[in-house]
Amino acid sequence: MTIDWAEFHLNPELIQIAKAFVAYALEKYAPVTAFKASSVLSRLAESDISSKFPWTRQELVATVSAWTKFRESIIFFRTFYRWALDRGMSGFDKETYLALKDIKTSRLEPYERIFLSQSGLALDEEVQLLKRIEREISSGCWKELQFNIILHLGFELAPRSIQFHSLDITDFEFVEIADHEKYYTLWLPMAKKVGQRRVERRPRKITSRLGEKISRHIAEVQRRFGLNCEPLFVNSRGKRLSVQLIGLGLKHELLEAGVEKPNQVSMLLRHHLGQGLADQGTPAGMIAEVLGHNSTVAARAYVTATPNIARIKEKALGKSPPYQRIMRSLLTGEIVQRRDTVAERAIRGVIDTQYIGDIGACALPVHTHCPYNPVYACYTCKKFHPFADGRHEQVKEALQREAQRFIDMAEHAGDLAHNRPLAQHQVTILAVSATIARCQQHMEDAEDDAV
Incomplete structure (x- = not known):
């Protein structure tokens, strides 16, 4: 990023003040912001007051008012004027600055263009x-x-x-x-x-x-x-x-x-x-x-x-074969047999006031306490190794009952669209369904190998 001061046909005294302002901007702001601040000088150089300095209040306000479509230029010029005013530089006065502040710009709402x-x-x-x-x-x-x-x-x-x-x-x-x-x-x-x-x-x-x-x-x-x-x-x-x-x-x-x-x-x-x-x-x-x-x-x-994305995942991605294949391969660890797992690694938990066990094993060290809620978080964890014949259908039914209770309470409160626990349950239910399909495929492959 370079500034060619020779191309700015401005008053020599103003050029010196502008250089000092750019040095200040580089110290206070990010480089790209300081460079944008310098761009207002090129707009000023194209105006009728380029060779004049000091300016009269009327001609300066008239010039800056013509930049209403260039909101950044007005903001940076106000900043420049205020910086020079605070340092007591000749040619800058408070009344003119207040007049510049009254100039309206076409303001955009924050992040309006972001989708x-x-x-x-x-x-x-x-x-x-x-x-x-x-x-x-x-x-x-x-x-x-x-x-x-x-x-x-x-x-x-x-x-x-x-x-x-x-x-x-x-x-x-x-x-x-x-x-x-x-x-x-x-x-x-x-x-x-x-x-x-x-x-x-x-x-x-x-x-x-x-x-x-x-x-x-x-x-x-x-x-x-x-x-x-x-x-x-x-x-x-x-x-x-x-x-x-x-x-x-x-x-x-x-x-x-x-x-x-x-x-x-x-x-x-x-x-x-x-x-x-x-x-x-x-x-x-x-x-x-x-x-x-x-x-x-x-x-x-x-x-x-977030709520919109959760609904899209449930209604569209949940029925998509590519999504199901990815979920089956990435959400959990490898499928194991219950008989090959030590009892200390088995996972147990409570869903919807119902005790559920025999679903899989955890690969974390035996005496390590997992920071997440057992069963709820397991089906989206690579440390979870589902049992091929585990009680995954029981987990799915319990989650569906609990999700329905969330729906009932949310409808009563009138806040169904922004119910985050419900959205999380929907994702977990999809993960359990993917694990069920993956276990079924695993068992069918094992039977084919046996034959």
């Missing part, structure tokens, strides 16, 4: 993306590994392109405890907030798989470019990878994974993460914190879209 319910990844696209992330990459292809890490990190934390660009090797940390078990943390740089002069970094936990990839990548980068190399993502010369190259590389990875949405790259993964969190019942404040938003406006939009 969040269709901006994330479809279920089959997510499966293809995970396969792309989990593929094995030879140790000699460090560039390919680097972009695989960017894709993986985009799926887990959904940073903006500028956040990828700003990451340093020192932002990556890990802690090793007993039994050589490691926990990985990434100090993710946040976009500059209003009033902040330094970039804030917040700790984000990442999976062991991603942490191991980053460890290998750092070792290779330091081997190639020396121990003093600071950026986490680098180009072939060891310099910090640019935002443009990050965007192009991420777009290539998405296309290779079969996700063909050319106009959405990092924002696609951000919308997918935000909507996924909302679908799981995450509060708007937590979604805003994870995504690094200044407010909960966008997060509330994700939450608002």
